[in-house]
Amino acid sequence: MNFPFVYEGQPYRVLFGHGMLGELPDEAERLGCGRLLVLSTPDQRAAAEEVAALLGDRCAATYHDARMHTPVEVTEDAMVVVAKHRIDGLVALGGGSAIGLSKAIALRTDLPQIAVPTTYAGSEMTRIIGQTEAGEKTTQVTAKVLPETVIYDVDLTLTLPPKLSITSGINAMAHAVEALYATNGNPIVQLMAEQGIAALYRGLPTIAQCPDDKDARRDALYGAWLCAICLGQTSMALHHKLCHVLGGSFDLPHAETHTIILPHALAYNAPAARDAVGAIKRALGGDGIAGRIYDLAEGAGVPVALRDLGMEESDIDRTVALVLATAYANPRPLEPKLLRRLIANAWAGVRPDHSTYAD
Known part of the structure:
Protein backbone atom coordinates (compact mmCIF):
# COMPACT_ATOMS: atom_id res chain seq x y z
CA MET A 1 0.00 0.00 0.00
CA LEU A 158 -30.19 -5.70 -20.31
CA THR A 159 -30.50 -4.66 -23.95
CA LEU A 160 -26.79 -3.86 -24.32
CA PRO A 161 -25.64 -6.39 -26.96
CA PRO A 162 -23.33 -9.09 -25.58
CA LYS A 163 -20.31 -8.10 -27.68
CA LEU A 164 -20.66 -4.44 -26.78
CA SER A 165 -21.08 -5.49 -23.15
CA ILE A 166 -17.73 -7.28 -23.29
CA THR A 167 -15.83 -4.40 -24.93
CA SER A 168 -17.45 -1.84 -22.66
CA GLY A 169 -16.68 -3.99 -19.61
CA ILE A 170 -13.02 -4.48 -20.54
CA ASN A 171 -12.81 -0.75 -21.14
CA ALA A 172 -14.01 -0.33 -17.55
CA MET A 173 -11.42 -2.84 -16.30
CA ALA A 174 -8.71 -0.70 -17.87
CA HIS A 175 -9.61 2.18 -15.55
CA ALA A 176 -8.99 0.01 -12.49
CA VAL A 177 -5.86 -1.66 -13.88
CA GLU A 178 -4.17 1.69 -14.40
CA ALA A 179 -5.40 2.98 -11.03
CA LEU A 180 -3.53 0.12 -9.37
CA TYR A 181 -0.18 1.50 -10.57
CA ALA A 182 -1.05 5.20 -10.86
CA THR A 183 1.48 7.65 -9.46
CA ASN A 184 -1.24 9.14 -7.22
CA GLY A 185 -2.86 5.89 -6.13
CA ASN A 186 -3.96 5.14 -2.58
CA PRO A 187 -5.21 2.14 -0.56
CA ILE A 188 -8.88 3.10 -0.87
CA VAL A 189 -8.73 3.21 -4.66
CA GLN A 190 -6.73 -0.03 -4.71
CA LEU A 191 -9.51 -1.80 -2.82
CA MET A 192 -12.15 -0.51 -5.24
CA ALA A 193 -9.99 -1.38 -8.24
CA GLU A 194 -9.51 -5.00 -7.20
CA GLN A 195 -13.19 -5.46 -6.36
CA GLY A 196 -14.26 -3.73 -9.58
CA ILE A 197 -12.09 -5.95 -11.79
CA ALA A 198 -13.32 -9.05 -9.93
CA ALA A 199 -17.00 -8.11 -10.32
CA LEU A 200 -16.60 -7.47 -14.05
CA TYR A 201 -14.62 -10.67 -14.61
CA ARG A 202 -17.36 -12.54 -12.75
CA GLY A 203 -20.21 -11.00 -14.73
CA LEU A 204 -18.93 -10.59 -18.28
CA PRO A 205 -18.48 -14.27 -19.28
CA THR A 206 -22.05 -14.99 -18.19
CA ILE A 207 -23.36 -11.99 -20.12
CA ALA A 208 -21.59 -13.23 -23.24
CA GLN A 209 -23.63 -16.45 -23.03
CA CYS A 210 -26.81 -15.27 -21.26
CA PRO A 211 -27.24 -11.51 -21.87
CA ASP A 212 -30.52 -11.36 -19.91
CA ASP A 213 -28.97 -12.72 -16.68
CA LYS A 214 -29.84 -9.99 -14.18
CA ASP A 215 -27.32 -11.09 -11.56
CA ALA A 216 -24.49 -10.95 -14.09
CA ARG A 217 -25.70 -7.57 -15.32
CA ARG A 218 -25.78 -6.29 -11.75
CA ASP A 219 -22.26 -7.54 -11.08
CA ALA A 220 -20.92 -5.98 -14.28
CA LEU A 221 -22.56 -2.60 -13.65
CA TYR A 222 -21.39 -2.60 -10.03
CA GLY A 223 -17.86 -3.43 -11.15
CA ALA A 224 -17.98 -0.73 -13.81
CA TRP A 225 -19.05 1.82 -11.22
CA LEU A 226 -16.13 0.93 -8.94
CA CYS A 227 -13.71 1.05 -11.86
CA ALA A 228 -15.08 4.44 -12.91
CA ILE A 229 -14.49 5.82 -9.42
CA CYS A 230 -10.88 4.67 -9.77
CA LEU A 231 -10.56 6.51 -13.07
CA GLY A 232 -11.91 9.65 -11.46
CA GLN A 233 -9.50 9.45 -8.53
CA THR A 234 -6.17 8.71 -10.21
CA SER A 235 -3.99 9.60 -13.17
CA MET A 236 -3.79 7.65 -16.42
CA ALA A 237 -0.80 5.84 -17.91
CA LEU A 238 0.29 4.06 -21.10
CA HIS A 239 -2.97 2.26 -21.80
CA HIS A 240 -5.08 5.41 -21.88
CA LYS A 241 -2.46 7.37 -23.79
CA LEU A 242 -2.42 4.73 -26.50
CA CYS A 243 -6.22 4.67 -26.69
CA HIS A 244 -6.44 8.47 -26.82
CA VAL A 245 -3.98 8.55 -29.71
CA LEU A 246 -5.67 5.71 -31.60
CA GLY A 247 -9.14 7.12 -31.08
CA GLY A 248 -8.39 10.77 -31.72
CA SER A 249 -5.94 10.36 -34.59
CA PHE A 250 -7.39 7.34 -36.42
CA ASP A 251 -11.06 7.51 -35.31
CA LEU A 252 -11.02 3.95 -33.97
CA PRO A 253 -14.05 2.90 -31.88
CA HIS A 254 -13.56 3.63 -28.20
CA ALA A 255 -14.50 0.45 -26.33
CA GLU A 256 -13.06 -1.92 -28.92
CA THR A 257 -9.74 -0.06 -28.91
CA HIS A 258 -9.52 -0.28 -25.12
CA THR A 259 -10.32 -3.99 -25.29
CA ILE A 260 -7.49 -4.67 -27.73
CA ILE A 261 -4.89 -2.50 -26.00
CA LEU A 262 -5.44 -3.48 -22.35
CA PRO A 263 -3.78 -6.94 -22.39
CA HIS A 264 -0.73 -5.51 -24.17
CA ALA A 265 -0.36 -2.42 -21.96
CA LEU A 266 -0.76 -4.63 -18.87
CA ALA A 267 1.88 -7.10 -20.12
CA TYR A 268 4.24 -4.21 -20.87
CA ASN A 269 3.88 -2.66 -17.40
CA ALA A 270 3.72 -5.88 -15.36
CA PRO A 271 7.47 -6.11 -14.62
CA ALA A 272 7.41 -2.66 -13.02
CA ALA A 273 4.08 -3.02 -11.18
CA ARG A 274 4.35 -6.09 -8.94
CA ASP A 275 1.75 -4.99 -6.37
CA ALA A 276 -0.74 -4.19 -9.11
CA VAL A 277 -0.13 -7.55 -10.73
CA GLY A 278 -0.80 -9.28 -7.41
CA ALA A 279 -4.14 -7.48 -7.03
CA ILE A 280 -5.17 -8.31 -10.59
CA LYS A 281 -4.21 -11.97 -10.09
CA ARG A 282 -6.52 -12.11 -7.07
CA ALA A 283 -9.31 -10.43 -9.03
CA LEU A 284 -8.98 -12.75 -12.03
CA GLY A 285 -8.30 -15.90 -10.05
CA GLY A 286 -4.79 -16.79 -11.19
CA ASP A 287 -1.66 -16.10 -13.21
CA GLY A 288 -1.41 -15.09 -16.85
CA ILE A 289 -3.51 -11.98 -16.33
CA ALA A 290 -2.86 -10.34 -19.71
CA GLY A 291 -3.73 -13.58 -21.47
CA ARG A 292 -6.88 -14.03 -19.37
CA ILE A 293 -8.22 -10.64 -20.48
CA TYR A 294 -7.28 -11.38 -24.09
CA ASP A 295 -9.04 -14.76 -23.85
CA LEU A 296 -12.17 -13.13 -22.41
CA ALA A 297 -12.37 -10.89 -25.47
CA GLU A 298 -11.51 -13.57 -28.01
CA GLY A 299 -13.91 -16.06 -26.44
CA ALA A 300 -16.74 -13.54 -26.75
CA GLY A 301 -15.98 -13.00 -30.42
CA VAL A 302 -14.99 -9.34 -30.16
CA PRO A 303 -12.00 -7.87 -32.04
CA VAL A 304 -8.54 -8.54 -30.61
CA ALA A 305 -6.58 -6.86 -33.44
CA LEU A 306 -6.42 -3.17 -34.37
CA ARG A 307 -6.34 -4.12 -38.05
CA ASP A 308 -9.88 -5.44 -37.61
CA LEU A 309 -10.96 -1.94 -36.60
CA GLY A 310 -9.57 -0.45 -39.80
CA MET A 311 -6.13 0.68 -38.65
CA GLU A 312 -3.48 0.44 -41.35
CA GLU A 313 -0.14 -1.23 -40.66
CA SER A 314 1.54 1.95 -41.94
CA ASP A 315 0.01 3.82 -38.97
CA ILE A 316 2.08 1.91 -36.41
CA ASP A 317 5.14 4.18 -36.56
CA ARG A 318 3.01 7.31 -36.46
CA THR A 319 1.30 5.99 -33.34
CA VAL A 320 4.66 5.39 -31.67
CA ALA A 321 5.74 8.95 -32.45
CA LEU A 322 2.51 10.48 -31.14
CA VAL A 323 2.64 8.50 -27.88
CA LEU A 324 6.29 9.40 -27.25
CA ALA A 325 5.70 13.07 -28.07
CA THR A 326 3.45 13.64 -25.04
CA ALA A 327 3.67 10.52 -22.91
CA TYR A 328 1.67 10.05 -19.71
CA ALA A 329 3.41 9.08 -16.48
CA ASN A 330 3.95 5.31 -16.53
CA PRO A 331 5.43 2.77 -14.08
CA ARG A 332 7.77 1.47 -16.78
CA PRO A 333 9.75 3.86 -19.00
CA LEU A 334 8.62 3.89 -22.61
CA GLU A 335 11.22 2.21 -24.77
CA PRO A 336 10.62 2.99 -28.47
CA LYS A 337 11.50 -0.51 -29.68
CA LEU A 338 9.24 -2.25 -27.18
CA LEU A 339 6.49 0.30 -27.65
CA ARG A 340 6.53 -0.39 -31.38
CA ARG A 341 6.38 -4.12 -30.66
CA LEU A 342 3.37 -3.53 -28.43
CA ILE A 343 1.48 -1.57 -31.09
CA ALA A 344 2.47 -4.02 -33.84
CA ASN A 345 1.28 -6.96 -31.74
CA ALA A 346 -1.98 -5.18 -30.94
CA TRP A 347 -2.41 -4.44 -34.65
CA ALA A 348 -1.89 -8.09 -35.55
CA GLY A 349 -3.87 -9.55 -32.62
CA VAL A 350 -1.01 -11.44 -30.96
CA ARG A 351 -1.91 -12.94 -27.57
CA PRO A 352 0.46 -11.38 -24.99
CA ASP A 353 2.06 -13.17 -22.06
CA HIS A 354 4.53 -12.24 -19.32
CA SER A 355 7.51 -12.46 -21.65
CA THR A 356 6.13 -10.58 -24.68
CA TYR A 357 7.65 -7.27 -23.64
CA ALA A 358 10.72 -8.44 -21.78
CA ASP A 359 13.92 -6.51 -22.45
Whole structure:
Protein backbone atom coordinates (compact mmCIF):
# COMPACT_ATOMS: atom_id res chain seq x y z
CA MET A 1 0.00 0.00 0.00
CA ASN A 2 1.04 3.59 -0.61
CA PHE A 3 1.62 5.57 2.61
CA PRO A 4 1.12 8.42 3.15
CA PHE A 5 -1.72 9.06 0.71
CA VAL A 6 -4.43 11.54 -0.25
CA TYR A 7 -8.03 10.54 -0.92
CA GLU A 8 -10.51 13.14 -2.16
CA GLY A 9 -14.18 12.14 -2.34
CA GLN A 10 -16.18 13.56 -5.23
CA PRO A 11 -19.47 15.47 -4.70
CA TYR A 12 -21.77 13.33 -6.83
CA ARG A 13 -24.98 11.53 -5.88
CA VAL A 14 -25.41 7.92 -7.04
CA LEU A 15 -28.59 5.90 -7.35
CA PHE A 16 -27.96 2.19 -8.06
CA GLY A 17 -30.32 -0.74 -8.58
CA HIS A 18 -33.15 -2.14 -10.70
CA GLY A 19 -35.79 0.32 -11.95
CA MET A 20 -33.91 3.41 -10.79
CA LEU A 21 -34.74 5.42 -13.92
CA GLY A 22 -38.11 6.14 -12.32
CA GLU A 23 -36.32 8.42 -9.87
CA LEU A 24 -35.25 10.77 -12.68
CA PRO A 25 -38.09 13.33 -12.35
CA ASP A 26 -37.46 13.66 -8.61
CA GLU A 27 -33.74 14.14 -9.23
CA ALA A 28 -34.49 16.86 -11.76
CA GLU A 29 -36.71 18.59 -9.23
CA ARG A 30 -34.07 18.25 -6.53
CA LEU A 31 -31.57 20.02 -8.80
CA GLY A 32 -34.08 22.74 -9.62
CA CYS A 33 -34.15 21.94 -13.35
CA GLY A 34 -37.30 22.77 -15.32
CA ARG A 35 -35.92 23.02 -18.87
CA LEU A 36 -33.82 19.93 -19.43
CA LEU A 37 -32.00 18.84 -22.59
CA VAL A 38 -31.90 15.04 -23.09
CA LEU A 39 -28.77 13.90 -24.95
CA SER A 40 -28.06 10.64 -26.76
CA THR A 41 -26.45 9.09 -29.81
CA PRO A 42 -28.61 8.38 -32.89
CA ASP A 43 -28.84 4.70 -31.90
CA GLN A 44 -30.34 5.64 -28.53
CA ARG A 45 -32.90 8.07 -29.94
CA ALA A 46 -35.96 5.95 -29.10
CA ALA A 47 -34.80 5.37 -25.51
CA ALA A 48 -33.99 9.06 -25.13
CA GLU A 49 -37.48 10.01 -26.29
CA GLU A 50 -38.88 7.71 -23.60
CA VAL A 51 -36.75 9.54 -21.04
CA ALA A 52 -38.08 12.84 -22.36
CA ALA A 53 -41.63 11.54 -21.95
CA LEU A 54 -40.84 10.44 -18.38
CA LEU A 55 -39.67 13.97 -17.60
CA GLY A 56 -42.81 15.51 -19.09
CA ASP A 57 -42.86 19.29 -19.01
CA ARG A 58 -39.39 19.35 -17.46
CA CYS A 59 -37.90 18.30 -20.83
CA ALA A 60 -37.50 21.32 -23.10
CA ALA A 61 -35.61 19.60 -25.96
CA THR A 62 -33.74 16.50 -27.11
CA TYR A 63 -30.50 16.13 -29.06
CA HIS A 64 -29.52 12.80 -30.61
CA ASP A 65 -26.26 13.43 -32.45
CA ALA A 66 -23.66 12.70 -29.76
CA ARG A 67 -20.59 11.04 -31.26
CA MET A 68 -17.45 9.19 -30.22
CA HIS A 69 -14.51 11.22 -28.94
CA THR A 70 -16.69 14.35 -28.49
CA PRO A 71 -15.95 16.31 -31.69
CA VAL A 72 -15.93 20.05 -31.02
CA GLU A 73 -18.21 20.71 -33.99
CA VAL A 74 -20.92 18.49 -32.48
CA THR A 75 -20.69 20.34 -29.18
CA GLU A 76 -21.02 23.67 -30.97
CA ASP A 77 -24.13 22.37 -32.75
CA ALA A 78 -25.65 21.25 -29.44
CA MET A 79 -24.87 24.62 -27.89
CA VAL A 80 -27.26 26.22 -30.41
CA VAL A 81 -30.03 24.03 -28.97
CA VAL A 82 -29.04 24.98 -25.42
CA ALA A 83 -29.37 28.68 -26.22
CA LYS A 84 -32.54 28.36 -28.30
CA HIS A 85 -34.46 26.46 -25.60
CA ARG A 86 -32.98 28.26 -22.56
CA ILE A 87 -31.78 24.93 -21.14
CA ASP A 88 -31.12 24.83 -17.39
CA GLY A 89 -29.95 21.22 -17.00
CA LEU A 90 -28.71 18.20 -18.93
CA VAL A 91 -29.67 14.51 -18.97
CA ALA A 92 -27.21 12.21 -20.76
CA LEU A 93 -28.50 8.75 -21.66
CA GLY A 94 -26.03 6.21 -23.01
CA GLY A 95 -22.30 5.65 -22.85
CA GLY A 96 -19.20 7.76 -23.23
CA SER A 97 -20.42 9.60 -26.33
CA ALA A 98 -23.58 11.02 -24.76
CA ILE A 99 -21.97 11.68 -21.39
CA GLY A 100 -18.95 13.24 -23.11
CA LEU A 101 -21.21 15.67 -24.97
CA SER A 102 -23.00 16.53 -21.73
CA LYS A 103 -19.65 17.25 -20.11
CA ALA A 104 -18.56 19.41 -23.04
CA ILE A 105 -21.72 21.50 -22.72
CA ALA A 106 -21.28 21.74 -18.93
CA LEU A 107 -17.70 22.88 -19.47
CA ARG A 108 -18.99 25.84 -21.48
CA THR A 109 -22.11 26.61 -19.42
CA ASP A 110 -21.69 25.09 -15.93
CA LEU A 111 -25.17 23.53 -16.26
CA PRO A 112 -26.04 20.70 -13.84
CA GLN A 113 -25.93 17.19 -15.25
CA ILE A 114 -27.79 13.93 -14.62
CA ALA A 115 -25.97 10.98 -16.20
CA VAL A 116 -27.88 7.77 -16.97
CA PRO A 117 -25.26 5.25 -18.17
CA THR A 118 -26.40 2.34 -20.30
CA THR A 119 -22.88 0.95 -20.85
CA TYR A 120 -19.89 0.30 -18.60
CA ALA A 121 -17.73 3.14 -19.96
CA GLY A 122 -17.40 5.07 -16.69
CA SER A 123 -17.05 8.67 -17.81
CA GLU A 124 -19.90 9.66 -15.49
CA MET A 125 -17.70 9.25 -12.40
CA THR A 126 -14.86 11.49 -13.50
CA ARG A 127 -13.81 15.12 -13.80
CA ILE A 128 -12.10 14.21 -17.08
CA ILE A 129 -13.27 15.45 -20.44
CA GLY A 130 -11.76 14.45 -23.76
CA GLN A 131 -12.51 16.46 -26.90
CA THR A 132 -11.43 16.00 -30.51
CA GLU A 133 -10.60 18.83 -32.85
CA ALA A 134 -8.77 18.66 -36.19
CA GLY A 135 -8.00 14.97 -35.68
CA GLU A 136 -6.40 15.36 -32.25
CA LYS A 137 -7.95 14.30 -28.96
CA THR A 138 -7.02 16.27 -25.86
CA THR A 139 -8.11 15.81 -22.26
CA GLN A 140 -8.45 18.07 -19.28
CA VAL A 141 -9.54 17.68 -15.66
CA THR A 142 -12.04 20.09 -14.14
CA ALA A 143 -14.80 19.85 -11.54
CA LYS A 144 -17.13 21.71 -13.93
CA VAL A 145 -17.76 18.51 -15.91
CA LEU A 146 -18.55 16.16 -13.01
CA PRO A 147 -22.25 15.15 -13.11
CA GLU A 148 -24.28 16.10 -10.07
CA THR A 149 -26.32 12.86 -10.16
CA VAL A 150 -25.64 9.45 -11.69
CA ILE A 151 -28.47 6.95 -12.06
CA TYR A 152 -27.31 3.35 -12.51
CA ASP A 153 -30.35 1.33 -13.55
CA VAL A 154 -29.33 -2.30 -14.07
CA ASP A 155 -32.41 -2.87 -16.23
CA LEU A 156 -31.16 -0.38 -18.82
CA THR A 157 -28.14 -2.59 -19.50
CA LEU A 158 -30.19 -5.70 -20.31
CA THR A 159 -30.50 -4.66 -23.95
CA LEU A 160 -26.79 -3.86 -24.32
CA PRO A 161 -25.64 -6.39 -26.96
CA PRO A 162 -23.33 -9.09 -25.58
CA LYS A 163 -20.31 -8.10 -27.68
CA LEU A 164 -20.66 -4.44 -26.78
CA SER A 165 -21.08 -5.49 -23.15
CA ILE A 166 -17.73 -7.28 -23.29
CA THR A 167 -15.83 -4.40 -24.93
CA SER A 168 -17.45 -1.84 -22.66
CA GLY A 169 -16.68 -3.99 -19.61
CA ILE A 170 -13.02 -4.48 -20.54
CA ASN A 171 -12.81 -0.75 -21.14
CA ALA A 172 -14.01 -0.33 -17.55
CA MET A 173 -11.42 -2.84 -16.30
CA ALA A 174 -8.71 -0.70 -17.87
CA HIS A 175 -9.61 2.18 -15.55
CA ALA A 176 -8.99 0.01 -12.49
CA VAL A 177 -5.86 -1.66 -13.88
CA GLU A 178 -4.17 1.69 -14.40
CA ALA A 179 -5.40 2.98 -11.03
CA LEU A 180 -3.53 0.12 -9.37
CA TYR A 181 -0.18 1.50 -10.57
CA ALA A 182 -1.05 5.20 -10.86
CA THR A 183 1.48 7.65 -9.46
CA ASN A 184 -1.24 9.14 -7.22
CA GLY A 185 -2.86 5.89 -6.13
CA ASN A 186 -3.96 5.14 -2.58
CA PRO A 187 -5.21 2.14 -0.56
CA ILE A 188 -8.88 3.10 -0.87
CA VAL A 189 -8.73 3.21 -4.66
CA GLN A 190 -6.73 -0.03 -4.71
CA LEU A 191 -9.51 -1.80 -2.82
CA MET A 192 -12.15 -0.51 -5.24
CA ALA A 193 -9.99 -1.38 -8.24
CA GLU A 194 -9.51 -5.00 -7.20
CA GLN A 195 -13.19 -5.46 -6.36
CA GLY A 196 -14.26 -3.73 -9.58
CA ILE A 197 -12.09 -5.95 -11.79
CA ALA A 198 -13.32 -9.05 -9.93
CA ALA A 199 -17.00 -8.11 -10.32
CA LEU A 200 -16.60 -7.47 -14.05
CA TYR A 201 -14.62 -10.67 -14.61
CA ARG A 202 -17.36 -12.54 -12.75
CA GLY A 203 -20.21 -11.00 -14.73
CA LEU A 204 -18.93 -10.59 -18.28
CA PRO A 205 -18.48 -14.27 -19.28
CA THR A 206 -22.05 -14.99 -18.19
CA ILE A 207 -23.36 -11.99 -20.12
CA ALA A 208 -21.59 -13.23 -23.24
CA GLN A 209 -23.63 -16.45 -23.03
CA CYS A 210 -26.81 -15.27 -21.26
CA PRO A 211 -27.24 -11.51 -21.87
CA ASP A 212 -30.52 -11.36 -19.91
CA ASP A 213 -28.97 -12.72 -16.68
CA LYS A 214 -29.84 -9.99 -14.18
CA ASP A 215 -27.32 -11.09 -11.56
CA ALA A 216 -24.49 -10.95 -14.09
CA ARG A 217 -25.70 -7.57 -15.32
CA ARG A 218 -25.78 -6.29 -11.75
CA ASP A 219 -22.26 -7.54 -11.08
CA ALA A 220 -20.92 -5.98 -14.28
CA LEU A 221 -22.56 -2.60 -13.65
CA TYR A 222 -21.39 -2.60 -10.03
CA GLY A 223 -17.86 -3.43 -11.15
CA ALA A 224 -17.98 -0.73 -13.81
CA TRP A 225 -19.05 1.82 -11.22
CA LEU A 226 -16.13 0.93 -8.94
CA CYS A 227 -13.71 1.05 -11.86
CA ALA A 228 -15.08 4.44 -12.91
CA ILE A 229 -14.49 5.82 -9.42
CA CYS A 230 -10.88 4.67 -9.77
CA LEU A 231 -10.56 6.51 -13.07
CA GLY A 232 -11.91 9.65 -11.46
CA GLN A 233 -9.50 9.45 -8.53
CA THR A 234 -6.17 8.71 -10.21
CA SER A 235 -3.99 9.60 -13.17
CA MET A 236 -3.79 7.65 -16.42
CA ALA A 237 -0.80 5.84 -17.91
CA LEU A 238 0.29 4.06 -21.10
CA HIS A 239 -2.97 2.26 -21.80
CA HIS A 240 -5.08 5.41 -21.88
CA LYS A 241 -2.46 7.37 -23.79
CA LEU A 242 -2.42 4.73 -26.50
CA CYS A 243 -6.22 4.67 -26.69
CA HIS A 244 -6.44 8.47 -26.82
CA VAL A 245 -3.98 8.55 -29.71
CA LEU A 246 -5.67 5.71 -31.60
CA GLY A 247 -9.14 7.12 -31.08
CA GLY A 248 -8.39 10.77 -31.72
CA SER A 249 -5.94 10.36 -34.59
CA PHE A 250 -7.39 7.34 -36.42
CA ASP A 251 -11.06 7.51 -35.31
CA LEU A 252 -11.02 3.95 -33.97
CA PRO A 253 -14.05 2.90 -31.88
CA HIS A 254 -13.56 3.63 -28.20
CA ALA A 255 -14.50 0.45 -26.33
CA GLU A 256 -13.06 -1.92 -28.92
CA THR A 257 -9.74 -0.06 -28.91
CA HIS A 258 -9.52 -0.28 -25.12
CA THR A 259 -10.32 -3.99 -25.29
CA ILE A 260 -7.49 -4.67 -27.73
CA ILE A 261 -4.89 -2.50 -26.00
CA LEU A 262 -5.44 -3.48 -22.35
CA PRO A 263 -3.78 -6.94 -22.39
CA HIS A 264 -0.73 -5.51 -24.17
CA ALA A 265 -0.36 -2.42 -21.96
CA LEU A 266 -0.76 -4.63 -18.87
CA ALA A 267 1.88 -7.10 -20.12
CA TYR A 268 4.24 -4.21 -20.87
CA ASN A 269 3.88 -2.66 -17.40
CA ALA A 270 3.72 -5.88 -15.36
CA PRO A 271 7.47 -6.11 -14.62
CA ALA A 272 7.41 -2.66 -13.02
CA ALA A 273 4.08 -3.02 -11.18
CA ARG A 274 4.35 -6.09 -8.94
CA ASP A 275 1.75 -4.99 -6.37
CA ALA A 276 -0.74 -4.19 -9.11
CA VAL A 277 -0.13 -7.55 -10.73
CA GLY A 278 -0.80 -9.28 -7.41
CA ALA A 279 -4.14 -7.48 -7.03
CA ILE A 280 -5.17 -8.31 -10.59
CA LYS A 281 -4.21 -11.97 -10.09
CA ARG A 282 -6.52 -12.11 -7.07
CA ALA A 283 -9.31 -10.43 -9.03
CA LEU A 284 -8.98 -12.75 -12.03
CA GLY A 285 -8.30 -15.90 -10.05
CA GLY A 286 -4.79 -16.79 -11.19
CA ASP A 287 -1.66 -16.10 -13.21
CA GLY A 288 -1.41 -15.09 -16.85
CA ILE A 289 -3.51 -11.98 -16.33
CA ALA A 290 -2.86 -10.34 -19.71
CA GLY A 291 -3.73 -13.58 -21.47
CA ARG A 292 -6.88 -14.03 -19.37
CA ILE A 293 -8.22 -10.64 -20.48
CA TYR A 294 -7.28 -11.38 -24.09
CA ASP A 295 -9.04 -14.76 -23.85
CA LEU A 296 -12.17 -13.13 -22.41
CA ALA A 297 -12.37 -10.89 -25.47
CA GLU A 298 -11.51 -13.57 -28.01
CA GLY A 299 -13.91 -16.06 -26.44
CA ALA A 300 -16.74 -13.54 -26.75
CA GLY A 301 -15.98 -13.00 -30.42
CA VAL A 302 -14.99 -9.34 -30.16
CA PRO A 303 -12.00 -7.87 -32.04
CA VAL A 304 -8.54 -8.54 -30.61
CA ALA A 305 -6.58 -6.86 -33.44
CA LEU A 306 -6.42 -3.17 -34.37
CA ARG A 307 -6.34 -4.12 -38.05
CA ASP A 308 -9.88 -5.44 -37.61
CA LEU A 309 -10.96 -1.94 -36.60
CA GLY A 310 -9.57 -0.45 -39.80
CA MET A 311 -6.13 0.68 -38.65
CA GLU A 312 -3.48 0.44 -41.35
CA GLU A 313 -0.14 -1.23 -40.66
CA SER A 314 1.54 1.95 -41.94
CA ASP A 315 0.01 3.82 -38.97
CA ILE A 316 2.08 1.91 -36.41
CA ASP A 317 5.14 4.18 -36.56
CA ARG A 318 3.01 7.31 -36.46
CA THR A 319 1.30 5.99 -33.34
CA VAL A 320 4.66 5.39 -31.67
CA ALA A 321 5.74 8.95 -32.45
CA LEU A 322 2.51 10.48 -31.14
CA VAL A 323 2.64 8.50 -27.88
CA LEU A 324 6.29 9.40 -27.25
CA ALA A 325 5.70 13.07 -28.07
CA THR A 326 3.45 13.64 -25.04
CA ALA A 327 3.67 10.52 -22.91
CA TYR A 328 1.67 10.05 -19.71
CA ALA A 329 3.41 9.08 -16.48
CA ASN A 330 3.95 5.31 -16.53
CA PRO A 331 5.43 2.77 -14.08
CA ARG A 332 7.77 1.47 -16.78
CA PRO A 333 9.75 3.86 -19.00
CA LEU A 334 8.62 3.89 -22.61
CA GLU A 335 11.22 2.21 -24.77
CA PRO A 336 10.62 2.99 -28.47
CA LYS A 337 11.50 -0.51 -29.68
CA LEU A 338 9.24 -2.25 -27.18
CA LEU A 339 6.49 0.30 -27.65
CA ARG A 340 6.53 -0.39 -31.38
CA ARG A 341 6.38 -4.12 -30.66
CA LEU A 342 3.37 -3.53 -28.43
CA ILE A 343 1.48 -1.57 -31.09
CA ALA A 344 2.47 -4.02 -33.84
CA ASN A 345 1.28 -6.96 -31.74
CA ALA A 346 -1.98 -5.18 -30.94
CA TRP A 347 -2.41 -4.44 -34.65
CA ALA A 348 -1.89 -8.09 -35.55
CA GLY A 349 -3.87 -9.55 -32.62
CA VAL A 350 -1.01 -11.44 -30.96
CA ARG A 351 -1.91 -12.94 -27.57
CA PRO A 352 0.46 -11.38 -24.99
CA ASP A 353 2.06 -13.17 -22.06
CA HIS A 354 4.53 -12.24 -19.32
CA SER A 355 7.51 -12.46 -21.65
CA THR A 356 6.13 -10.58 -24.68
CA TYR A 357 7.65 -7.27 -23.64
CA ALA A 358 10.72 -8.44 -21.78
CA ASP A 359 13.92 -6.51 -22.45
